[in-house]
Amino acid sequence: SPTVEKVGTRAMVSEFRGVRELSMAAAIAPGIGMLRCCQVKQSKALKAVSGVRAMASSNGGALPPSGLPIDLRGKRAFIAGVADDQGFGWAIAKALSAAGAEILVGTWVPALNIFESSLRRGKFDESRRLPNGGLLEIAKVYPLDAVFDTPDDVPEDIKNNKRYAGSEAWTVKECAEAVKADFGTIDILVHSLANGPEVTKPLLETSRNGYLAAVSASTYSYISLLKYFAPIMNPGGSSLSLTYVASEQIIPGYGGGMSSAKAALESDTRVLAFEVGRKYGIRVNTISAGPLRSRAAKAIGFIDDMINYSCANAPLQKELDADDVGNAAAFLASPLASSVTGTLLYVDNGLHAMGLAVDSPTVCKEAAPASELSNVAA
Numbered sequence: 001s002p003t004v005e006k007v008g009t010r011a012m013v014s015e016f017r018g019v020r021e022l023s024m025a026a027a028i029a030p031g032i033g034m035l036r037c038c039q040v041k042q043s044k045a046l047k048a049v050s051g052v053r054a055m056a057s058s059n060g061g062a063l064p065p066s067g068l069p070i071d072l073r074g075k076r077a078f079i080a081g082v083a084d085d086q087g088f089g090w091a092i093a094k095a096l097s098a099a100g101a102e103i104l105v106g107t108w109v110p111a112l113n114i115f116e117s118s119l120r121r122g123k124f125d126e127s128r129r130l131p132n133g134g135l136l137e138i139a140k141v142y143p144l145d146a147v148f149d150t151p152d153d154v155p156e157d158i159k160n161n162k163r164y165a166g167s168e169a170w171t172v173k174e175c176a177e178a179v180k181a182d183f184g185t186i187d188i189l190v191h192s193l194a195n196g197p198e199v200t201k202p203l204l205e206t207s208r209n210g211y212l213a214a215v216s217a218s219t220y221s222y223i224s225l226l227k228y229f230a231p232i233m234n235p236g237g238s239s240l241s242l243t244y245v246a247s248e249q250i251i252p253g254y255g256g257g258m259s260s261a262k263a264a265l266e267s268d269t270r271v272l273a274f275e276v277g278r279k280y281g282i283r284v285n286t287i288s289a290g291p292l293r294s295r296a297a298k299a300i301g302f303i304d305d306m307i308n309y310s311c312a313n314a315p316l317q318k319e320l321d322a323d324d325v326g327n328a329a330a331f332l333a334s335p336l337a338s339s340v341t342g343t344l345l346y347v348d349n350g351l352h353a354m355g356l357a358v359d360s361p362t363v364c365k366e367a368a369p370a371s372e373l374s375n376v377a378a
């Protein structure tokens with residue numbers, strides 16, 4: 001109605017003013033560091049404002065209720081690749097949970113004990129907090145090693161490895177069977193895992209075994225997950241993986257065959273979207289995420305440089321928040337994206353679109369008016 005439209009417009013105007021004030025503070029802040037800090041605050045403020053709006057609407061306050069919610073109530077998600085609260089898997093679990101989904105996770109066997117004991121001891125309690133004030137609840141943590149499809153594939157040295165000794169049924173097939181036995185079906189499948197034992201080596205110096213191990217852990221693992229989980233997914237379900245722009249552009253330092261593994265993952269996303277869509281009515285998408293200081297990324301060794309580079313050169317000059325990826329994943333998993341499949345969605349502050357490093361000393365100021373653009377935005 002016209003009244004609702006008016007109230008909605010007022011709310012948007014005041015939201016806009018709040019953001020503008022923060023942007024102006026950013027413009028007058030002395031020094032680049034301060035500017036960057038203000039810009040990060042600006043993005044947090046945007047989130048806070050929309051959070052307040054959501055709260056007001058749910059409390060029957062002055063603002064109108066949102067007409068387009070991401071509603072995953074009654075859905076169940078299995079997220080493979082959660083072993084702490086620092087990575088994308090955790091952020092996706094939180095976003096799906098905030099939207100109402102029940103959360104199951106698959107944790108790499110060698111990391112299982114520490115993850116479960118940290119959860120029990122409350123180490124993650126602060127980061128379990130959801131925007132609505134609730135806590136992320138994980139209905140069950142399953143041991144998983146996505147490099148092995150069935151028990152027959154497990155070599156003796158892994159069988160006898162003491163880090164695997166306390167766990168059982170952790171191959172992909174057994175894990176899917178365990179989820180089926182416990183819960184029957186799932187609706188959402190997330191692949192948030194990767195491993196490249198020679199990631200720090202240039203491609204030219206990568207061994208055959210290192211290359212194949214990267215593709216096995218980071219790419220084939222997704223085919224295997226879909227192969228065994230799709231049969232227990234309800235039609236209309238959604239599956240998702242995480243990729244990185246090194247698949248399509250040269251990122252020196254992202255080695256060991258990991259760039260190839262991500263390129264294969266993106267190609268597989270399209271083929272699997274067709275096969276799994278036709279056979280099970282399930283959607284398959286991938287998110288190409290910007291740099292995040294996760295445990296896996298820290299192991300590569302130059303993640304801080306990548307984050308600084310993105311802040312300096314991406315269209316949006318702010319650090320990527322894992323929650324940004326979580327929220328995009330919640331959208332892709334939801335009925336709002338019911339016609340979206342076979343796609344790659346960039347969630348990277350726009351860095352993928354740049355063809356020029358605007359902070360390069362070889363770029364003249366006229367060609368790269370990044371600072372002027374910051375002021376215009378403010």
Ligand SMILES: NC(=O)c1ccc[n+]([C@@H]2O[C@H](COP(=O)([O-])OP(=O)(O)OC[C@H]3O[C@@H](n4cnc5c(N)ncnc54)[C@H](O)[C@@H]3O)[C@@H](O)[C@H]2O)c1
Nearest residue numbers: 081083087088108145146192193194242291292294296297
């Ligand atoms: N961090 C980044 O900058 C970045 C950017 C783009 C894409 N990604 C992708 O996001 C996904 C999640 O990574 P993250 O950066 O959040 O780090 P992360 O450390 O939180 O997640 C990686 C997970 O993979 C698990 N894992 C490794 N080998 C496994 C196996 N054989 N079986 C089961 N689990 C296994 C690890 O235990 C860990 O939990 C990965 O696909 C990664 O390539 C990361």
